[in-house]
Every structure is written in structure tokens, then in C-alpha cells.
Amino acid sequence: MMSVLEQYSLLLGLVIGIVGVVLSLYGLARAMGPTCREPGKDVPASAGVLSRDPVWGRYHARYYGYALLFLAFDMEMAYMYPWAVVYKEIGLVALLDMGVFLAILFLGLLYGWSQGALRRQ
Amino acid sequence: MTVAVVLVALLGSAWLLAVIEAWLTTGRLRPVAPLLAGLSHLGRESLLPRKPDRLFFETAPVLLLVVAVLGAAVLPLAPGLVIADLATGALFVNTALAYVLVALIMAGWGPNGAYAMIGGWRFLGQLIAYAMLIVMPITAVAMRAESLLTTTIVGSQEGLWNIVYQPLGFVLFFIAAMALAFRAPFDLPTAAGELAGGVDAEYTGVRLAVLRLARLVLVVTLAAATTVFYLGGWHGPLLPPWAWSLIKTLAVAVSMLLAGRYLPRIREADLMRWCWTLGIPLALLNIFIVGLLILVVP
Numbered sequence: 140m141m142s143v144l145e146q147y148s149l150l151l152g153l154v155i156g157i158v159g160v161v162l163s164l165y166g167l168a169r170a171m172g173p174t175c176r177e178p179g180k181d182v183p184a185s186a187g188v189l190s191r192d193p194v195w196g197r198y199h200a201r202y203y204g205y206a207l208l209f210l211a212f213d214m215e216m217a218y219m220y221p222w223a224v225v226y227k228e229i230g231l232v233a234l235l236d237m238g239v240f241l242a243i244l245f246l247g248l249l250y251g252w253s254q255g256a257l258r259r260q
Numbered sequence: 261m262t263v264a265v266v267l268v269a270l271l272g273s274a275w276l277l278a279v280i281e282a283w284l285t286t287g288r289l290r291p292v293a294p295l296l297a298g299l300s301h302l303g304r305e306s307l308l309p310r311k312p313d314r315l316f317f318e319t320a321p322v323l324l325l326v327v328a329v330l331g332a333a334v335l336p337l338a339p340g341l342v343i344a345d346l347a348t349g350a351l352f353v354n355t356a357l358a359y360v361l362v363a364l365i366m367a368g369w370g371p372n373g374a375y376a377m378i379g380g381w382r383f384l385g386q387l388i389a390y391a392m393l394i395v396m397p398i399t400a401v402a403m404r405a406e407s408l409l410t411t412t413i414v415g416s417q418e419g420l421w422n423i424v425y426q427p428l429g430f431v432l433f434f435i436a437a438m439a440l441a442f443r444a445p446f447d448l449p450t451a452a453g454e455l456a457g458g459v460d461a462e463y464t465g466v467r468l469a470v471l472r473l474a475r476l477v478l479v480v481t482l483a484a485a486t487t488v489f490y491l492g493g494w495h496g497p498l499l500p501p502w503a504w505s506l507i508k509t510l511a512v513a514v515s516m517l518l519a520g521r522y523l524p525r526i527r528e529a530d531l532m533r534w535c536w537t538l539g540i541p542l543a544l545l546n547i548f549i550v551g552l553l554i555l556v557v558p
Contacts, residue, residue: 146344153263153333153343154326161322161470167302168466174305181310183373184461194374202385205532209388212540216395220351223402227554234551241544248540257536259529 204256208248215244266343269506270332273483274476277513284517298469306465309371317370320459321467324363324474331356332481336411338494338501349410350398353485357394357440360478361387364442364449364459367471371462379458383449385528386439389535390446393436396543397429400550401489414493421492425553428546430490432539437482437516439531441475444520448528483513 141149183194200206219237226233251257278294308317334349334356336342346352361383368380402408404425405416423430439446450458463471487493487508494501496508526534 141344143347146346149263150330150333150344153329157326157329158322161325164302164466164470165306168306171303172305174307181307183309183371184375184456185373194372194377195369198377198381200381200384202388202528202532205385205388205536208536209391212392216392216399219395219399220402220408223399224406224408226403226551227406231555234555237551238548241547245541245544248536252537257533259532 201259204251204258204260208251208256211244211247215240262341263343265341266333266337267329269337269502270329270477270480273480273506273510273513274473276510277476277480277517280510280514281517284521298473301469302466304465306467307462309373309462311372313370313372315370316366317462318467320363320367320370321463321470321474323359323366325470325477327356327359327363328474328478328481332477332484334410335481335484335488336414336493337505339411341502342411345409345411348408350402350408350413350489353410354395354398357478357481358391360440363474367459367463368449373462375455375457375461376459379449379451379455379461382451382528383442383459385532386442386446386448389532389539390436390439393432393535393539393543394440396540396547397426397433397436398489400426400429400547403547403550403554410488414488414495417492418495421495422490423492426490426546426550428542428549430486432543432546433490434486434512434516436539437486438519441479441482441516443479443516445523445525446531447520447525448531451525454525479513479516480509483516484509486512 283289333343334352364383365380368376405413491508494505496504
């Protein structure tokens with residue numbers, strides 16, 4: 140059994156290794172020949188016409204209603220994991236505690252639903 | 261040694277998956293084709309779009325590959341055959357795969373192209389839909405195992421696999437895993453024929469090869485996660501443990517491919533509506549049922 144520090148260093152080594160492999164692949168590809176510079180070649184795909192640029196900032200995130208509810212649920216999940224690990228040990232009390240918490244959160248979801256938050260705006 | 265074995269298993273599974281995928285679509289079994297296709301990308305031009313966000317554009321394919329491998333690094337292939345058996349293993353899978361979103365947003369934003377950017381932002385909507393259906397079923401799995409260690413989770417399924425113990429959680433997790441791997445019918449960010457490839461659209465040459473490899477590895481990682489959390493991991497008769505892990509992982513991955521072949525692409529609005537009005541209530545119900553089962557059945 141490895142220590143925690145060893146495990147994380149192994150994961151870090153894995154990350155560095157993958158990045159290294161990818162970079163050497165890039166190097167290999169570059170060694171096989173340069174990119175030929177030609178007009179129009181670097182224009183992003185846009186159905187045959189030159190795209191209007193910059194395109195950044197033109198997207199309307201129509202799911203923002205969901206996104207707000209998502210924040211609440213995502214926070215709640217942070218509490219769920221430690222709770223799940225000790226659940227069997229604590230038993231019925233744990234079920235009731237989390238049940239009340241989730242019930243309140245679920246009421247929030249139902250309220251949001253009734254107010255039209257669960258709809259693409 | 262362990263690292264090498266796990267990486268070979270991971271890449272080997274990705275290769276087999278590519279062969280099977282081509283077999284299902286073309287009807288021809290060509291084992292060398294994926295390797296040749298990968299190699300041929302090396303000889304092609306890898307273009308940089310004009311006025312890109314260079315950092316995002318370059319980071320995205322590497323990041324996707326890194327997080328897919330990191331997710332697999334905490335999943336056991338056999339007893340003792342796991343790169344890092346973290347005490348927070350099940351959570352770590354989540355954390356690593358949360359970066360799939362970051363990678364896709366980067367791939368969408370980076371090239372400064374309209375189709376790519378729409379693909380990237382769409383995936384943010386997709387994450388808001390599927391994310392809860394990944395984490396909530398895993399919570400129920402951890403409740404039964406009393407641990408987030410992936411090896412303990414597999415151990416907890418020795419008598420009865422989680423697919424039988426919590427079938428609802430399995431179905432939700434399987435669908436969410438397909439959405440996370442952006443496979444058809446959830447391939448909203450790439451959406452061939454609609455977004456001209458979406459986040460893939462501006463990648464060419466060796467960068468595209470890395471991106472495609474990352475996608476394949478991601479599918480294998482998610483199939484391995486499904487195996488570990490729901491299909492009893494390495495448990496099985498006769499064959500050695502690692503063989504069972506690989507067989508189950510491949511079976512899950514191929515079933516994901518098959519499901520995608522017979523279903524039309526779902527719309528973003530529909531996906532979000534179904535996930536939030538049906539998926540999340542069912543996921544909470546799953547946690548409640550598992551909680552009762554744990555208390556009632558000793």
C-alpha cells in the first residue's frame with residue numbers, strides 16, 4: 140500500500156508523462172513537414188462564407204434558469220459524499236437528517252419548476 | 261509496472277473499441293485501420309485558425325486526454341492492479357471528469373469559430389443536465405460500500421452486484437455517462453451534420469488525432485467506471501479478475517455505441533428538461549430506496 144503522497148505524485152507523474160508524449164507527437168508531426176501558408180486556409184468553418192469575427196460573446200446561454208438551480212444542487216452534493224460514507228454507521232438518524240435537507244431542496248426544485256425555471260428561456 | 265499494465269489495458273481497450281466501432285458502421289473488420297488512421301494524421305497539416313486563443317486551442321486536446329486517463333487511474337482492474345487507490349477514489353473520478361467540460365469549452369472558445377463556440381457552450385448546458393445524474397447515483401454506491409475507495413466499492417458487490425441492488429441508479433448513471441462522453445445520441449457539442457463537427461471542427465492533423473484518442477479513452481474510462489460502480493468490477497467465475505474487468509468494460513462501451521446507433525440526437529432543451537424533471541427526482545428516489553434497503557436488510 141502506497142502512502143497518499145506517493146499516490147498523488149504518481150498521478151502528477153502520469154500527467155507530466157501524457158503531456159510529454161503529446162508534445163513529442165507534435166514535434167514528430169512538425170518534423171515531417173511544415174504547414175503550407177495559403178490564403179483562406181486558416182478561416183474557421185462557416186458554410187462557405189468568411190465568418191464574422193470575432194465570434195466571441197455572441198452566444199445566448201438560454202439555460203440560465205437551470206444553471207441557477209444547478210448551483211444549489213451542486214453545493215448540496217458536497218455534503219452528500221461524507222454523509223454517504225458514514226450512512227450505514229449512523230443509520231436512521233442520517234436518513235432523516237439528509238431526508239429533511241433534500242426535501243427542502245426538492246421543494247425548491249418544484250417551486251422553480253412551477254415558476255418556469257425548467258424551460259429553455 | 262502497474263502503471264504500464266493499466267495504460268496498456270486502457271489504450272488496448274480504446275483500440276479494440278475503435279475497431280468494433282468501424283466494424284459496426286462499415287461491416288468490415290480491420291484491426292490495423294485505427295492505428296493507420298492515427299499515424300496518417302501525423303503526416304497531415306495541423307492548421308491554426310486565424311486570431312485564435314492559442315492557449316485554449318492548444319490546451320483542449322491535451323487536457324481531455326489527461327483527465328480521461330486520470331479518471332481511469334483510480335479504477336481497479338484487479339485486486340491490487342490500480343495506479344492510485346485513493347481514499348477519495350469515487351470522488352476523484354468525478355473531479356477528473358468535470359474537466360471534460362473545461363476542455364470542451366476551451367476547444368469551443370479557442371479557434372474563434374462560430375460552430376466550435378456554439379458546440380462548447382452547448383456542452384455547458386449538457387453538463388448542467390447530466391452532472392447530477394453522475395454524482396447522485398455514485399453517492400448511493402458509496403452508501404452501500406461505506407467508502408469512496410474504488411477497491412472497497414468493488415469488494416462491497418461480491419455477493420450482489422449493484423446493478424441488481426440499485427438498478428435505477430445504474431440506468432441513470434449509464435445514460436449520464438453517455439452524455440458525459442458526448443456519444444450519440446448526446447453528441448451535442450460535436451453534432452456532425454448540424455454544427456459541422458462543432459468543437460472538432462477546427463482541429464486538424466496531429467491535434468485532431470490527440471482529440472480523437474482522448475474521446476475514445478474517455479468512453480473506455482466511463483465504461484470502466486460503470487463496471488466498477490455497478491457491474492461488480494473484477495468479480496466473476498473461472499476467468500482471472502483482470503479479464504472480467506476488461507470484458508465488462510468493453511461490453512459496456514460497445515453497448516454505449518450500439519445505443520447511440522439506433523437513437524436520434526436529442527435536443528439540448530429536451531435533454532435538460534428530461535434530466536431535471538425526471539432524472540433528478542428519480543436519482544433522489546434511488547438514494548432513498550438504497551438508504552431504506554441498507555437500514556432494513558442487514
